[in-house]
Amino acid sequence: ETEYQLRVGPSAASASGEAALGQEYIATFNTSPFPAIARVRPEPDSVPDQWTRxxxxxxxxxxxxxxxxDRIIIDPDPGVARYYVNSYNNQISLDFPYELDTEYTVxxxxxxxxPYGNTLGADFSWRFQSPGRPPIASFxxxxQISQLSTSAANAVDIIHVNSGDMEVRLYDMGLPLNLINRPYDLQDYQPAAEPLRRWQISPDTGRNELGIYTLPLADGGTLPSGVYLLALNAANVDENARYWQNQRNLLVIGDTNVTVKEMFGSVHVWVTDIASGRPVEGRELTLxxxxxxxxGTAVSDANGFATFAYQQINDYLEGVTVISGAPGQAGFGVGNSQWNQNIGGWTFGLPSTTSDEADLFAYIYTDRPIYRPGDTIYYKGIVRETDYGRYTIPAPRPLELKLFYHNFAGGQSVDVIIPVEMDADGTFSGEYTLPDDAxxxxxxxxxQDEGVDGRVGVTVAEYRRPEFQVTLTPEKEEALRGEAVNVLLEATYFFGGSAANLPVDWTIMEEPYSFFVPGLYYSFGDNAQFDYRNVGP
Incomplete structure (x- = not known):
């Protein structure tokens, strides 16, 4: 591949000799090499990374x-392979999922x-070996945190695939309040003490086979009540896998389940017996x-409930821990207010926050959502004391309502204070006329009063009120590809008459459609194999 330069001097004359070029002409061009393979991926005789395709x-x-x-041969045949051409890099890609531990020849x-008809001249082939399943060793x-009862034999299952020899260590942690409050620190925690026990495990499963090994922690019995650390390592599993595999787990062994609810000004606790599920009276609790x-300390009542008076240092709920009894004794249990994985409000589509709620909540609404400059906005508000959803009527009081618009483009802004008076029913209402040049x-x-939460948005626009309404109704909701579908257009004036003899412009748009099938790992997009492993029909 060589770069050439062509130069024509300024004295170059025309065929008649009566005129000259007058200035130098320069042209540059490159020659292309004959076709050849510059690079391939995966490299010949290599084993690509687990997630390569x-x-x-x-x-x-x-x-x-x-x-x-569509002329490249892959052995064994992967079935459908999608081709992608990158002309800028003179590169072609074939996308397909690998079979496990398979030698491919391309x-x-x-x-x-x-483009000039020059060919490779001979077939070009190379081989590579696809990887097996990624090594896994996981409790x-x-x-992060689990709980086992002293009423049943203590054992844990270890899920393993291609893990090689495994080592499990058990540590007595005492009361590690730092890890109970911040369990995410477990991944980098290094115990200072020697483990209570070690187990060396050599799995007998074949390559790429899923295995489950049950490890008794107390030789068929139970450990003394307390908090323990279980740590797992495996010969073929990378050390950093502990960040996504469950290889470090804080294990609470006890007979008491402790449920903790932190609120501003108090902490509520409910204790139950793990074996029976019944509330437990007389448990000595420490916050x-x-x-x-x-x-603070408290004792559970006949219903298993206890309440601590507790004032937070910060203006948010930072999390608290409640201990029942003491390690090594009956009645031991641990609970933390932030142990809510998969049962928190967001799991059920409910917004939640660790910040304190406002003292008052106001539901504000207007007579319509859009206005012109010069229009009058009629508004009403219903105010209630929040009190964690009880919504009682507050005492009458004055409030300041603010109408605000900030013009980020640097033009005119609006900042108006509207005094309102809340009545005995906890409501207020009024009107405000927008300036003609709003x-x-x-x-x-x-x-804008402190401790009151309530707002509504309105739009001010130079809009034209619609005069008629148009509806489109297809004769069927679903149709096969290529099938004609009639659509009924109806136009009516809002005052009741039909809108006849009006010109009609129409546009049809399409978008990909997918439907939901209950169950795991279904996808109907073209890129499904990028996201899901092919597990068969």
Whole structure:
């Protein structure tokens, strides 16, 4: 591949000799090498990474892709392989999922040609070995923190695939309040003490086979009540896998389940017996804040309930821990207010926050959502004391309502204070007339008093009120591809008459459609194999 430069001097004359070029002409061009393979991926005789797919072939020069696409042979045949051409890099990619532990041979035909008809001259082949399943060694426990009862034999299952020899270590942690409050620190925690026990495990499963090994922690019995650390290592599993595999787990062994609810000004606790599920009376409970400082004691009542008076240091719920009894004794249990994995409000589509709620909540609404400059906004608000959803009527009091619009473009803004008086029913209402020169945009109407939460948005626009309504009704909701569908258009004036003899412009748009099938790992998009493992029909 060589770069050439052509120069024509300024004295170059015309055929008649009466005129000259007058200035130097320079042209640059390159020659292309004959077709050849510059690079391939995976590399020959290699084992690609676990998440690699397909093959990539790079050529030294531009190619006639019609002589390449759908002509590359892959053995064993992967079935459907999608071709992707990158002309800028003279590169072609074939996407397909690998079979496990399979030797692939890829062959590019020798008659693959460049745009000038030059060919490779001979078939080009290379081999690579696909990887097996990624090595896994993981406790079959809840992430980070788990609980086992002293009423049943203590054992844990270990899920393993291609793990090699495994080692499990058990540590007595005492009361590790730092890890109970911040279990995400477990992944980098290094115990200072020697483990209570070690187990060396050599799995007997074959390559790529899933195995489950049950490890008794107390030789068929139970460990003394307390908090323990289980740590797992495996010969073939990378050390960093502990960040996504469950290889470090804080294990609470006890007979008491402790449920903790932290609120502003108090902490509520419910204790039950793990074996029977019944509330337990007389459990001695100790409250610790997020820094591990003792913050109070209480005793559960006949219903298993106890309440601590507790004032947070910060203006948010930082998390608290409650200990029942003491390690090594009956009645031991541990609970933390932030142990809510898969049962928190967001799991059920409910918004939740660790910040304190406002003292008052106001539901504000207007007579319509859009106005013109000069229009009158009629508004009403219903105010209630929040009190964690009880919504009682507050005493009458004055409030300040603010209408606000900020013009980010630097033009006219609006900042108006509207005094309102809340009546005995906890409501207020009124009106505000917009100036004739009010800027258009999105306005906020809200109560600016401290401790009151309530707002509504309105739009000010130079809009034209619609005169008629148009509806489109297809004769059927579903149709096969290529099938004609009639659509009924109806136009009516809002005052009741039909809108006849009006010109009609119409546009039809399409978008991909997918439907939901109950169950796991279904996808109907073209890129399904990028996201899901092919597990068969």
């Amino acid at each position: 397909g093959v990539v072939i790079g050529f030294v020069s531009p190619m006639d892709w019609d002589t390449v696409e 062959t590019v035909p020798g008659d693959a040609a460049d 079959n426990l809840a992430p 610790f804040d997020a820094q591990g400082v003792e913050a 800027p258009t945009g999105g306005y906020d109407l809200f109560i």
